[in-house]
Amino acid sequence: MKVCVVGTGGREHALRHVLARTSEVVEEDADLYVIGPEAPLVEGLADRLRAEGKLVFGPGADGARLEGSKAWMKEVLAAAGVPTARHGVFREVEPAVEFLKSLPGLYVVKTDGLAAGKGVLVTESLADAAEDVRAKLSGSAFGPAGRTVVIEEGLSGGELSVLAVCDGSRAAVLPTARDFKRAADGDTGPNTGGMGAYSPVPDAAGLAFDDVIDRTLGELRRRGIEYRGVLYAGLMLTPEGVKVLEYNVRFGDPEAQVVLPRYAGDLAALLAEAAAGELRSQPKCVDDACVCVVLAAQGYPVSPRTGDVIAGVEDARQVEGALVFEAGVARHGEGPLVTAGGRVLDVCAVGPGVDEARRRAYEAVSRISFAGMQYRTDIAA
Ligand code: AMP
Numbered sequence: 090m091k092v093c094v095v096g097t098g099g100r101e102h103a104l105r106h107v108l109a110r111t112s113e114v115v116e117e118d119a120d121l122y123v124i125g126p127e128a129p130l131v132e133g134l135a136d137r138l139r140a141e142g143k144l145v146f147g148p149g150a151d152g153a154r155l156e157g158s159k160a161w162m163k164e165v166l167a168a169a170g171v172p173t174a175r176h177g178v179f180r181e182v183e184p185a186v187e188f189l190k191s192l193p194g195l196y197v198v199k200t201d202g203l204a205a206g207k208g209v210l211v212t213e214s215l216a217d218a219a220e221d222v223r224a225k226l227s228g229s230a231f232g233p234a235g236r237t238v239v240i241e242e243g244l245s246g247g248e249l250s251v252l253a254v255c256d257g258s259r260a261a262v263l264p265t266a267r268d269f270k271r272a273a274d275g276d277t278g279p280n281t282g283g284m285g286a287y288s289p290v291p292d293a294a295g296l297a298f299d300d301v302i303d304r305t306l307g308e309l310r311r312r313g314i315e316y317r318g319v320l321y322a323g324l325m326l327t328p329e330g331v332k333v334l335e336y337n338v339r340f341g342d343p344e345a346q347v348v349l350p351r352y353a354g355d356l357a358a359l360l361a362e363a364a365a366g367e368l369r370s371q372p373k374c375v376d377d378a379c380v381c382v383v384l385a386a387q388g389y390p391v392s393p394r395t396g397d398v399i400a401g402v403e404d405a406r407q408v409e410g411a412l413v414f415e416a417g418v419a420r421h422g423e424g425p426l427v428t429a430g431g432r433v434l435d436v437c438a439v440g441p442g443v444d445e446a447r448r449r450a451y452e453a454v455s456r457i458s459f460a461g462m463q464y465r466t467d468i469a470a
Pocket residue numbers: 174197199206209211241242243244245248270323334335
């Protein structure tokens with residue numbers, strides 16, 4: 090089978106790497122198209138390719154609204170009876186601030202539209218939350234994506250990402266992963282697209298997520314939406330049980346980089362079955378764990394600097410179990426590899442257990458260098 094992966098980040102590199110074990114990865118003229126990022130899905134790329142008769146793994150614009158509009162997602166969750174945080178949707182400052190005042194104390198303000206993982210503020214300060222509402226609704230913070238906000242009560246508990254491969258009515262749930270969204274050690278600093286991840290998550294052992302996914306797919310079907318692609322549930326393990334914080338409509342980045350290397354079956358076959366609405370394979374994964382440490386550019390996530398020369402990638406790949414995925418890099422002709430994005434490299438390692446995978450990943454990290462390189466030292470610690 091010939092497979093084309095749409096997208097250029099670390100997630101897509103991981104997809105190509107694992108798909109290439111069992112299929113031929115091509116640039117175009119493929120038997121199967123796998124769409125990586127959310128923006129083209131929300132814009133309807135899957136619909137356009139399907140209209141040309143192509144086999145596509147990725148939801149149409151109708152299903153991708155789950156990520157394109159958090160307000161709509163919350164409506165679907167409520168209709169599906171899936172547990173989630175109490176919320177309100179606002180376009181005006183005053184009622185939004187009134188709603189904030191009615192919440193018990195941890196405030197969450199989200200842009201309705203896409204904001205590359207940076208549109209969420211979680212704060213204990215009512216003043217900061219109100220200020221954020223003003224910045225978002227005025228359009229100054231996130232443009233049109235912020236002109237509607239979703240305000241939620243803050244929940245607490247361990248977080249978990251669950252990726253389910255869906256064929257419209259059935260789902261194959263992949264192993265759990267946990268990502269690290271804050272920029273700095275100890276979960277401090279601004280939210281980012283993700284600074285690292287690991288899989289599996291020990292405190293999720295024994296929990297089943299099929300019910301959450303099945304209810305959501307069922308609700309989408311009731312609305313006439315045939316969802317064929319990854320449904321990514323961002324979950325929180327609260328004292329009252331598992332609650333959905335968000336849905337994304339594609340593989341997580343960097344969750345894909347730790348879940349997919351553990352895949353032991355034929356990933357291309359699994360995704361092709363889902364794309365055709367005929368999911369039959371049971372997902373198969375190795376017991377080994379995988380850890381990913383993201384190397385980010387100076388200035389990330391605010392204003393990443395580009396053009397810094399990167400050294401040591403091939404050396405890092407020699408570490409046992411290591412995989413280095415290219416997230417934001419460029420190579421000009423015969424020149425050296427240079428930084429070309431906020432998240433630059435995803436340094437991953439597979440190993441027997443999270444601790445050993447972590448040790449290997451940081452050993453690989455220690456072999457790489459570029460000016461301004463920043464990363465967290467506490468991924469999977
Ligand atoms: P989201 O993009 O909706 O997943 O939000 C990004 C991050 O904000 C999540 O991974 C959580 O860490 C945090 N978050 C989102 N919603 C809530 C909530 N209701 N309570 C506490 N934290 C939240």
